[in-house]
Amino acid sequence: MKKILMLCLGFFGLYAREIAGKVPLVSKDMAPHSGGDLLVSSQMIDNILHYQTWGELFVYLQVHWFRLLFFGITVGVLVVFLLHYLIIGPKKFAHSGKGIFVYSIFKRVVHWAAALAFVLVIPTGFMMIFGKELGGGDLVLTARYVHSIGTVLFIVSFIPMFLMWLIPMLPSFDDIKWFLMLGGYLTKKKVVVPAGQFNAGQKMWFWVAMLGGIVMIGSGAMMYFQDFHLSILDRFGLDQIDLIRVAAITHNFLGMAVAALFITHLYMSLFAIKGSLDSMIDGYKSEDEVRYMHSSFYKKLKKEDKI
Amino acid sequence: MSYARMKFYCDEERCIECNGCSVACAEAHELPVGISRRKVVTLNDGIEGKEFSVSVACMHCTDAPCEQVCPVDCFYIREDGIVLHDKEICIGCGYCLYACPFGAPQFPKDGAFGTRGVMDKCTMCAGGPEETNSAKERELYGQDRIAEGKVPACAAMCSTKALIVGDEQEVSKIYRKRVMSRGKGVQSAPYGWSTAYGN
Numbered sequence: 001m002k003k004i005l006m007l008c009l010g011f012f013g014l015y016a017r018e019i020a021g022k023v024p025l026v027s028k029d030m031a032p033h034s035g036g037d038l039l040v041s042s043q044m045i046d047n048i049l050h051y052q053t054w055g056e057l058f059v060y061l062q063v064h065w066f067r068l069l070f071f072g073i074t075v076g077v078l079v080v081f082l083l084h085y086l087i088i089g090p091k092k093f094a095h096s097g098k099g100i101f102v103y104s105i106f107k108r109v110v111h112w113a114a115a116l117a118f119v120l121v122i123p124t125g126f127m128m129i130f131g132k133e134l135g136g137g138d139l140v141l142t143a144r145y146v147h148s149i150g151t152v153l154f155i156v157s158f159i160p161m162f163l164m165w166l167i168p169m170l171p172s173f174d175d176i177k178w179f180l181m182l183g184g185y186l187t188k189k190k191v192v193v194p195a196g197q198f199n200a201g202q203k204m205w206f207w208v209a210m211l212g213g214i215v216m217i218g219s220g221a222m223m224y225f226q227d228f229h230l231s232i233l234d235r236f237g238l239d240q241i242d243l244i245r246v247a248a249i250t251h252n253f254l255g256m257a258v259a260a261l262f263i264t265h266l267y268m269s270l271f272a273i274k275g276s277l278d279s280m281i282d283g284y285k286s287e288d289e290v291r292y293m294h295s296s297f298y299k300k301l302k303k304e305d306k307i
Numbered sequence: 308m309s310y311a312r313m314k315f316y317c318d319e320e321r322c323i324e325c326n327g328c329s330v331a332c333a334e335a336h337e338l339p340v341g342i343s344r345r346k347v348v349t350l351n352d353g354i355e356g357k358e359f360s361v362s363v364a365c366m367h368c369t370d371a372p373c374e375q376v377c378p379v380d381c382f383y384i385r386e387d388g389i390v391l392h393d394k395e396i397c398i399g400c401g402y403c404l405y406a407c408p409f410g411a412p413q414f415p416k417d418g419a420f421g422t423r424g425v426m427d428k429c430t431m432c433a434g435g436p437e438e439t440n441s442a443k444e445r446e447l448y449g450q451d452r453i454a455e456g457k458v459p460a461c462a463a464m465c466s467t468k469a470l471i472v473g474d475e476q477e478v479s480k481i482y483r484k485r486v487m488s489r490g491k492g493v494q495s496a497p498y499g500w501s502t503a504y505g506n
Contacts, residue, residue: 051408051502055372059406062376128378128400136379136396144398145419223401226414226423245405 054245066252070129070259077260081267088188092274093292099284100307102197107164108280113157114209120150122262125255148224155217162210168197169207174296175200185272190292197297201268205261212254219247219254310386311474313431313453314504315462316482316497317362320489321469324349324360328461328470332364335432335460336449342413344429345461362461362470365390365411365429366503373403373412383436393436394447397425408502431472432459475504 103111127134127143134140178200184193193199198206222228222244233240269277273293279285287307291298301307324347332338332345345364351357371390374382381396382403392403403426404412411428418424434451437444444451452459462472471478482497 055406055408059372059376062378062402062406128398131379131398134379136381136398140379141398141418141425144400145422148422224423226401226404241405241410244401248402248405 050239050242054242054249058245058249061249061252067129069256070126070252073256073260074126074263077263081263081271084185085271088186090272090274091190091293093286093289095275095278095286095288097287099279099286100290100301101283102279102285102290103283105283106160108283110157110160110164111280113153114161117150117154117157118209118262120146121154122259124150125259148220151217151220154213158210158213158217165198165206169203171203172196172296175203184293192291192295193293195294195296196300197294199294201264205265208257208261212258215254216251216258219251222247223251310388311476312388313367313473314388314475314478314500315364315366315431315470315472316478316500318469318471318482318485319359319361319498320485321467322347322360322362323467323469325466327464327466328362331460331464332429335452338427338449339415339417342415342427344411344413344427361498362465363409363411363499364461365407365431366409366499367429367431368408368503369505372406372408376402376406378402385433389431389433389453391430391433391435391448392426392428394425394427399423399425401426403428409499432457 124143124147127140128147131140131143174194174196177194181191181193183195183199183201184191226244228240230240230243233243269280273289275286276289290301298307326347329343329345329347333343336344338344345362347360347362349358349360351359367388367390369388371382371384373392374384374390377392377397378400379396379398381394381398382390382392384390399414399418401412401414401423404410404414413427414423414425415427416423430448430451432450432452434440434444434454435448437447439454440451450460452463457463459472462470465471471481
């Protein structure tokens, strides 16, 4: 065993020479800038010079802002919805009749696969952010593993979901009108809301979850794999460790947006519109609900004589 | 009671890149293959008059950034400045590595299903939070030489005494003496000190 260790250290010595041969000329009190072809676990001194760029920014954000922002945004979103529920209250629609078939079994399966992924990823993400309060150790370590497992499930559900909803999720003029009246959520009255199959709020969630999701997967993968080599970095003169630092910063900020919209999605489907969850269970949406909440879609169906 | 402020100093004029320190470290703490708590890096290799080597590990920074960013608060800084961490609290997230200016944190692949496990780093041979010199401390963190009044393994075996470790007063004294006896340009501080200890 020791012989193997010595041999490996010998190889490491050779590797260190290899590394050293590639660094540009430096003075003794200045660390060199590596070509970016070093792995973090073995690179060392190369970090020092460029530490001020991304290293210090990461430390500053992690120490002062990330936890505070996550806490503030989560509590803020929850309080807003609690007030909305108490003051304005949920919307109720007649659920008589057969309803309109909106989600095929395939769409529902894909949706629930992604939903399970989010249920695994988002709470475990919060567990890591507030790991101090949970005392760290095995509980938070397990959360870290579950966070990765949830990601795999998200990757699987990502492509079918993106393709099946891409067209109806494209922006339309209804979205501007929807935003101007905030989807009719600020009034107790039943108002006709301009929206196609999906309203602007749903579209916002879709695009943050999809495009944001790609960035979250990418930045998360960088942190997960840690020792990887991207030759493209050499061209940009970026250190691999700096790329991971940027990834961590991005992952945190984007995580705030995803978490906020995820809570919004839960509130809307579970509380704000009574019975709206049914459409994701049996595929049928109440006709009354479609008439008001997706008026353009309703008109289109009427015109095509589908109702 | 006043404590020493323990610091590492590697004299790049003396370091001969023998890698003895990293071997001594790996042997003393029985580190797994691929884990290098201490490494020797050679710069300007092959360029006459410009080439030099330094040995780097955790510098046990003042206000250590790793301690500040840790999401589970597994780090603690002893009165003598040695930065240590609790492996039973650590979740191996890697944030300390992003925060570290010296790339000191190491991550053995001993987690579930061979994934990245909890962090490992230079303890300045001071063990960890477990009972001093207990089997558990040795298993998790390696030797606790400081508790036995011994010099850390790397510095103890350094053949040219390039790598020295001790109270900052003593280390600074040796540094000044060496700079003066060489009779040439004075650096503002030893390599890496401004980053690790400020000024």
